[in-house]
Amino acid sequence: MPVSGIVLTCTATSAEGIALQLAELDGVEVHGVLPDGKIVAVVEADTVDGEVAVVTGLQEMEGVISVQLAYHNFEELEAEQL
Amino acid sequence: MGLTRRDFIKASAAAAAFAAVGVPVVRPKGVDAAETGITWGKAPCRYCGVGCSVLVGVKGGKIVSTKGDPAGPVNKGLNCIKGYFLSKALYGKDRLTKPLIRKGNKMVEASWDEALNLIASKYGKAIAEHGPDSVAMYGSGQWTVQEGYAASKLMKGGIGTNNLEPNARLCMASAVVAFMNTFGSDEPMGCYDDLDLGDTYILWGANMAEAHPVLFSRLIDNKLKHPKVRLIDIATRRTRTTKMADEYIAMRPQGDLAALNAIIHVILRDKLYDGAFIKQHVSFKRGKENAPYGLKDKEAFNETPADVKNLSFDEYKELMKKFTPQWGEKISGIPAKKIEELALVYTDKSRKVNSLWTMGVNQHSRGVWVNNLIYNLHLLTGKICKPGENPLSLTGQPSACGTAREVGTFAHRLPSDMVVMNEAHRKKTAGIWGIDPNKIPAKVGLHTMEMFRAIDRNELKCIWIQCTNPFQSLPNLSRLRKAAEARKAFIVVSDIYPTRSTELADVILPSASWVEKEGVFGNTERRTQQWFKMIDAPGQAKEDVWQLIEFAKRMGLGHLFPYSEKGLHREIWEEYRKFTIGSGKDLAPYEAYTKVRGLRWPVKPDGKETRWRYTEADDPYVKKGEGIKFYKAPGNKVNVWFRPYEPPAESPDKDYPFWFCTGRLLEHWHTGTMTGRVPELKRAVSGATIELHPEDAKRLGIRNRDQVRITSRRGSIVLPAEINGRSTPEKGNVFTTFFDETKLINELCIDAFDPLSKEPDFKKCAVKVKKA
Numbered sequence: 001m002p003v004s005g006i007v008l009t010c011t012a013t014s015a016e017g018i019a020l021q022l023a024e025l026d027g028v029e030v031h032g033v034l035p036d037g038k039i040v041a042v043v044e045a046d047t048v049d050g051e052v053a054v055v056t057g058l059q060e061m062e063g064v065i066s067v068q069l070a071y072h073n074f075e076e077l078e079a080e081q082l
Numbered sequence: 083m084g085l086t087r088r089d090f091i092k093a094s095a096a097a098a099a100f101a102a103v104g105v106p107v108v109r110p111k112g113v114d115a116a117e118t119g120i121t122w123g124k125a126p127c128r129y130c131g132v133g134c135s136v137l138v139g140v141k142g143g144k145i146v147s148t149k150g151d152p153a154g155p156v157n158k159g160l161n162c163i164k165g166y167f168l169s170k171a172l173y174g175k176d177r178l179t180k181p182l183i184r185k186g187n188k189m190v191e192a193s194w195d196e197a198l199n200l201i202a203s204k205y206g207k208a209i210a211e212h213g214p215d216s217v218a219m220y221g222s223g224q225w226t227v228q229e230g231y232a233a234s235k236l237m238k239g240g241i242g243t244n245n246l247e248p249n250a251r252l253c254m255a256s257a258v259v260a261f262m263n264t265f266g267s268d269e270p271m272g273c274y275d276d277l278d279l280g281d282t283y284i285l286w287g288a289n290m291a292e293a294h295p296v297l298f299s300r301l302i303d304n305k306l307k308h309p310k311v312r313l314i315d316i317a318t319r320r321t322r323t324t325k326m327a328d329e330y331i332a333m334r335p336q337g338d339l340a341a342l343n344a345i346i347h348v349i350l351r352d353k354l355y356d357g358a359f360i361k362q363h364v365s366f367k368r369g370k371e372n373a374p375y376g377l378k379d380k381e382a383f384n385e386t387p388a389d390v391k392n393l394s395f396d397e398y399k400e401l402m403k404k405f406t407p408q409w410g411e412k413i414s415g416i417p418a419k420k421i422e423e424l425a426l427v428y429t430d431k432s433r434k435v436n437s438l439w440t441m442g443v444n445q446h447s448r449g450v451w452v453n454n455l456i457y458n459l460h461l462l463t464g465k466i467c468k469p470g471e472n473p474l475s476l477t478g479q480p481s482a483c484g485t486a487r488e489v490g491t492f493a494h495r496l497p498s499d500m501v502v503m504n505e506a507h508r509k510k511t512a513g514i515w516g517i518d519p520n521k522i523p524a525k526v527g528l529h530t531m532e533m534f535r536a537i538d539r540n541e542l543k544c545i546w547i548q549c550t551n552p553f554q555s556l557p558n559l560s561r562l563r564k565a566a567e568a569r570k571a572f573i574v575v576s577d578i579y580p581t582r583s584t585e586l587a588d589v590i591l592p593s594a595s596w597v598e599k600e601g602v603f604g605n606t607e608r609r610t611q612q613w614f615k616m617i618d619a620p621g622q623a624k625e626d627v628w629q630l631i632e633f634a635k636r637m638g639l640g641h642l643f644p645y646s647e648k649g650l651h652r653e654i655w656e657e658y659r660k661f662t663i664g665s666g667k668d669l670a671p672y673e674a675y676t677k678v679r680g681l682r683w684p685v686k687p688d689g690k691e692t693r694w695r696y697t698e699a700d701d702p703y704v705k706k707g708e709g710i711k712f713y714k715a716p717g718n719k720v721n722v723w724f725r726p727y728e729p730p731a732e733s734p735d736k737d738y739p740f741w742f743c744t745g746r747l748l749e750h751w752h753t754g755t756m757t758g759r760v761p762e763l764k765r766a767v768s769g770a771t772i773e774l775h776p777e778d779a780k781r782l783g784i785r786n787r788d789q790v791r792i793t794s795r796r797g798s799i800v801l802p803a804e805i806n807g808r809s810t811p812e813k814g815n816v817f818t819t820f821f822d823e824t825k826l827i828n829e830l831c832i833d834a835f836d837p838l839s840k841e842p843d844f845k846k847c848a849v850k851v852k853k854a
Contacts, residue, residue: 001088003092005097005098005099006099007099007102007103007160031096031099032096032105034103034105038103040096040100040105042095042099044092048166052163055166056163059163060808065302065326066291066298066299066302068102068160068161068162068295068299069150069160070098070099070149070161071094071095071099071150072095072147072149072165073095073147074147074169075141075147
């Protein structure tokens with residue numbers, strides 16, 4: 001299963017609310033909410049396909065300015081899944 | 083219960099994300115063990131011109147992990163969503179792995195020897211029968227510096243033709259011409275630091291949030307930290323960028339030419355300019371006007387020194403009197419009051435003002451003029467060459483700057499700002515290349531549009547395309563594809579996947595990509611970044627520079643490439659570097675780049691980089707006490723050009739009532755050959771759509787996702803409608819993307835181009851729209 005570490009930049013007032021919504025999503029773990037509106041999260045899914053579906057959804061959330069990728073590990077994937 | 087290896091990988095992912103936002107974390111014991119066996123190497127990202135640094139993790143000969151590089155000053159540990167696809171773009175199932183030769187309608191596997199011998203025999207025959215100008219090469223702003231350099235030396239110094247072009251003609255050529263005719267040297271004075279240090283950012287037709295997401299994030303970080311920061315989005319379409327802007331100003335297509343002139347009018351009228359700066363640094367010029375649009379084959383237009391008139395400041399002011407804010411409003415649609423306000427923003431002494439632009443300005447039938455007018459604003463107000471206060475032309479390809487522009491793979495250029503028309507430049511080049519100066523022709527080669535039209539005219543017999551997809555990306559595409567389908571020229575395409583261009587090839591060569599080879603890219607902010615080969619290319623795929631040199635050997639030109647196999651990339655670099663020393667674009671020895679995350683040229687004798695060109699504080703070419711010195715411009719004076727309004731080549735009318743504009747999306751890059759391969763990307767944004775304004779859609783009875791037929795004078799296409807989606811064009815405008823290989827959108831685009839830069843206008847033509 002691929003794993004990615006991401007940073008969401010949110011408008012300052014919406015970060016906490018967004019973090020609560022993220023916690024409800026399958027495959028997303030919130031690791032921290034920073035005072036400046038940034039959220040650190042870890043995303044995992046069965047495939048990279050699944051990861052991107054999650055991240056694309058996050059990008060469209062109200063209050064999310066951007067989603068950026070810090071770390072991506074996909075070594076357990078078989079070649080066909082790549 | 084103990085922690086699993088997976089837990090440690092997740093801890094590692096979180097730690098990397100925390101580190102990127104500046105929160106120190108202690109990596110738990112076991113994290114390092116979880117990453118055992120992974121070897122990490124640095125590389126600039128393969129996709130856009132921003133030049134983010136990536137750490138690539140390799141295990142067992144495969145890429146297994148990527149990280150935003152914490153040591154990378156551009157992106158500081160974070161990549162955009164395209165980072166998910168970096169490695170996957172190399173592992174698509176349909177990767178090209180063997181040379182293929184056309185036999186009738188079939189492509190048949192061949193050995194490298196057979197393929198290269200065939201290419202050499204076709205090129206040799208064409209040159210013998212029709213001369214060297216009957217052959218060409220079409221390369222890329224995605225070529226490494228070494229690939230572009232080898233191509234230039236081969237074509238210009240070996241074969242003896244200037245028929246060498248990069249696809250950057252389609253994206254950066256207007257920016258280049260304006261840098262040259264304003265400052266006497268290509269590429270910006272400022273750098274990305276200006277995104278952190280300024281407080282006012284005016285975007286001219288640029289959807290930076292999607293096209294340059296990492297830079298936009300830097301800008302937004304600055305804004306979130308500093309309440310003074312203001313972002314003004316002037317555009318024809320509301321986008322993700324608009325959502326973050328303090329102000330959105332709607333503008334009609336081509337309206338930039340009028341709005342900029344009207345803003346300058348106000349600055350002159352109200353004496354808001356910086357007189358001392360102007361006196362010391364500026365000359366006023368008027369160029370050739372009533373220019374054509376390049377729609378006729380071989381339509382010649384040049385602005386020679388004889389066509390340029392020197393103006394006094396008073397004469398310039400007089401000429402600008404007619405461009406009132408009311409006149410500006412009439413043409414641009416921007417209210418006169420707003421034009422007055424923008425003049426006050428640009429001249430506010432308490433504000434550090436930056437202009438940002440990209441394809442909206444460059445892919446423009448008067449793109450050079452718009453670039454010139456933006457520079458005029460900064461030169462008249464002296465808001466230039468200062469930390470946090472500069473104009474910045476954003477680029478789209480990873481080495482449009484490093485390769486296409488600095489190496490000079492255009493039909494008129496030689497390395498380091500030199501041109502083929504200049505005898506001294508040809509002599510200097512020939513000296514470094516060890517050839518007779520007469521070998522390099524003084525005649526400018528075919529620019530991109532003429533190169534492909536020349537196939538249709540049966541004038542060009544052979545063309546080799548590397549690392550780009552012109553038979554999807556060129557405008558007025560049908561004519562050019564039909565000529566190729568009629569086999570009017572012998573076409574070679576080197577690429578990593580099948581594309582709409584390989585399907586028209588006589589020979590397809592499988593290339594190595596990104597970290598399957600060693601290379602150097604140069605980004606938007608003059609940053610030169612090197613990487614080493616980390617994995618093997620699949621099958622028999624070979625890097626483009628190898629392909630070029632093997633071809634050269636078969637053309638009897640092997641002596642031009644006397645490099646060792648092991649030291650190839652380093653030795654090419656050191657030879658190329660000779661061009662840059664003393665040119666103001668000085669590059670460092672290869673070794674230096676292997677250790678750092680890039681250096682911004684000119685690199686100083688002590689090995690340090692330059693952040694702000696032309697400034698005493700930072701640029702080694704400016705002496706103490708000189709302040710700002712535009713040392714590459716004649717007499718150290720830069721040009722403020724008088725550039726009037728001229729209409730686009732085609733405007734909406736009764737029959738074709740809508741403006742048609744094309745562009746990019748966050749999730750896809752260019753023609754999609756590297757992002758379209760990735761299934762999930764296609765799923766997120768499955769195919770091209772046509773964006774309409776909701777009122778236009780309602781009037782035409784079109785609902786979201788309805789199939790819509792869009793027709794121009796050149797072609798017709800059906801796309802699903804997108805209404806109130808991520809972006810919304812202004813009324814009377816429709817927008818689509820060009821990544822979708824199943825829809826040849828560019829068949830609709832007009833092949834009008836800027837008369838000075840020869841860059842096509844992909845942003846403006848007329849179409850009709852109806853429910854399919």
